[in-house]
Amino acid sequence: MRAVRFESGGAIKVVQLPNPQPGAEDVLVQVLAAGVCRTDLHLLDEVKAGEHEPLIPGHEMAGRIAKIGDDVYTAKVGDLVGVHFEQPCGRCRQCRRQKTNLCEQGTTLGFDAPGGYAEFVVAKQTTILPLPPNFDLALAAPLGCSGATAYRAVVAFGQAEEEDMVVIIGAGGVGLSAIQVSKAYNARVFAIEPRVEARKAALDCGADRAVGPDEAGAAFRDFANDAGADVAIDFVGTKGTFDLGRSLLGPGGRFVAVAPGSEAVQVTANDLVDGGKAYLGAYSSTMADFARAISLAEAGRLRPVVTRKAPLADAAEVLNDLRDGKIVGRAVLFPGPMG
Numbered sequence: 270m271r272a273v274r275f276e277s278g279g280a281i282k283v284v285q286l287p288n289p290q291p292g293a294e295d296v297l298v299q300v301l302a303a304g305v306c307r308t309d310l311h312l313l314d315e316v317k318a319g320e321h322e323p324l325i326p327g328h329e330m331a332g333r334i335a336k337i338g339d340d341v342y343t344a345k346v347g348d349l350v351g352v353h354f355e356q357p358c359g360r361c362r363q364c365r366r367q368k369t370n371l372c373e374q375g376t377t378l379g380f381d382a383p384g385g386y387a388e389f390v391v392a393k394q395t396t397i398l399p400l401p402p403n404f405d406l407a408l409a410a411p412l413g414c415s416g417a418t419a420y421r422a423v424v425a426f427g428q429a430e431e432e433d434m435v436v437i438i439g440a441g442g443v444g445l446s447a448i449q450v451s452k453a454y455n456a457r458v459f460a461i462e463p464r465v466e467a468r469k470a471a472l473d474c475g476a477d478r479a480v481g482p483d484e485a486g487a488a489f490r491d492f493a494n495d496a497g498a499d500v501a502i503d504f505v506g507t508k509g510t511f512d513l514g515r516s517l518l519g520p521g522g523r524f525v526a527v528a529p530g531s532e533a534v535q536v537t538a539n540d541l542v543d544g545g546k547a548y549l550g551a552y553s554s555t556m557a558d559f560a561r562a563i564s565l566a567e568a569g570r571l572r573p574v575v576t577r578k579a580p581l582a583d584a585a586e587v588l589n590d591l592r593d594g595k596i597v598g599r600a601v602l603f604p605g606p607m608g
Contacts, residue, residue, distance in 0.1 A: 304329030574598025
């Protein structure tokens with residue numbers, strides 16, 4: 270099979286490899302579409318710095334089942350499926366508590382196991398979900414991360430509900446999905462994003478207001494009639510965005526950090542106690558989150574923003590454009606015919 274691999278020194282190469290084979294409880298999926306996430310850039314940088322082994326990236330994928338293991342009972346060859354990147358062990362304490370995103374012994378496709386920048390990928394049968402017939406695969410692929418991660422941040426952690434004021438910091442691929450999830454729960458959405466094109470996309474996704482970071486404080490006070498935000502979700506992960514989100518929280522507000530970041534931030538006991546505010550970290554997503562994202566997409570309430578489609582061989586160019594801020598929403602790679 271053809272695959273894209275991040276190699277030593279940060280090289281991005283298209284390589285020819287043997288087709289992987291599924292284990293007894295695995296499925297072999299022919300990848301038809303693979304989303305390109307900014308996390309892939311973090312992994313590329315880690316490989317370049319020698320802090321990560323070479324890998325086949327890609328943790329957003331949709332495709333068709335090409336082969337099943339002897340003990341597979343959930344799917345059959347030919348099924349169209351979405352693939353969730355977390356591959357939990359199913360046995361550890363976290364898995365037994367249904368917190369599979371925190372699995373202690375599993376692997377993650379595109380991180381420490383071969384991912385979707387390839388013609389084929391092997392996944393556990395418990396980590397695939399059927400897709401509706403004729404579902405746009407370019408939109409289905411990002412649901413595994415962009416959709417599921419957004420759902421977890423907005424609903425499972427942010428607990429957004431009707432008439433809540435939700436602040437979305439960063440209108441990238443996940444942030445744009447989070448806007449749509451918030452609107453599906455009838456919340457009011459205030460988006461903060463420096464790029465003009467991404468602010469327009471935020472409004473197209475249903476945001477009630479979208480502004481740049483420099484004007485966010487005054488604009489939000491006007492938007493909220495001097496009330497604070499019920500939920501602030503940070504999809505950027507800098508000290509600046511943390512402090513901005515915290516400054517907008519109202520009594521009982523919930524700050525949810527989604528993007529990883531290395532800058533130190535400070536929260537005092539007063540920050541936690543005064544007004545009953547909460548500071549939370551939402552890590553990855555579960556199959557339940559993935560299933561709900563697909564359901565919202567089927568209902569027409571969630572449509573990942575895809576503005577770039579490219580063949581697998583163009584992965585390096587697409588990643589460079591993503592790093593340079595030239596891609597709004599998601600890019601999707603196609604190992605086979607373009608969808």
